[in-house]
Amino acid sequence: MAENPEVQVEKGASLWRDAWKRLLKNRLAVFGLIVIVLLGLVVIIGPTVLYWLTGATADAIPENSDLIKSFPPSWQHPMGTDEAGRDLLARVIQGGRISLMVGVISTVVSLLVGVSYGAIAGYLGGRIDNIMMRIVDMIYAIPYILIVIVLLKVFGGANTPAWIQGLSRTFGGEGNQPLSQIFLLFFALGLVSWLTMARVVRGQILSLKNQDFVMAARATGVSTFGIIFRHLVPNALGPVIVYATLTVPSVMLTEAFLSYLGLGVQAPFASWGSLASDGIKNIAIFPWQLLFPGLTMALTLFSLNFLGDGLRDALDPQTRKF
16 A cells, blocks of 8 residues: 655654743743853853953952042943952953852752752652651741851851862862852852752652652662652653752842852952942942942843743743733
């Protein structure tokens, strides 16, 4: 029997391909994605390009006898200078590196802890699940910002763990205490951001663990560890990715608040939060010192939230607005 040449076999579309198509239809999400990509490129190559164009660096303090070193925006300094005479655009780019690293690394730490904890609790169930989630409830009862402050105070300075000091020596040289504070901040924020992630993952695992593919894996002798991390966790990645995208701006805001209190990023390094904290002292005289770091941070946070909302709608079409 001859086959009909006009019959065409339609290719099936995967979940991720359909989600990508739906994401591209969301204008705010696409705008957020473009802004995040551009900001990433700017913080990576921006300092080199800026130095090549203007000779400005984030730490260069002009050597002159002028009493006033805070100059308004100009062609030479597009965002003006800070109270020490340093180029504010270079400082904002450097601050972007620190702020984005704080958001991304702390979110990765919360992912590793929260996904593992929630997946194990959800799959094992019973008394183990009850005990593990009551521990989460007890930690939830403590304001997380207080936990971060305690961690920074207890393990900061001379009490910084040896492995964090080793990281700071690797990336910044011997005795780089401000860099040790940054690494400690990364892990302190990550270790208090995993609680909601654990609950989200546990809920997903509870809805998946009695599915046919899990029973098949169990029947073929796959270990508990293999079922959790090779079969269940990959199928729960949709909500995890969405919540991770929304965790980044939350962590960045927390870092900004800590920098305002003097517990965040320390000189000579800077973040958008520390730059805004410095700028608010001179807001009446030199408003650009607060305006530009604040606007840059606000644009980043809005873009991350737009992207997170778009990913949520793309990965869960039932919540989409028609």
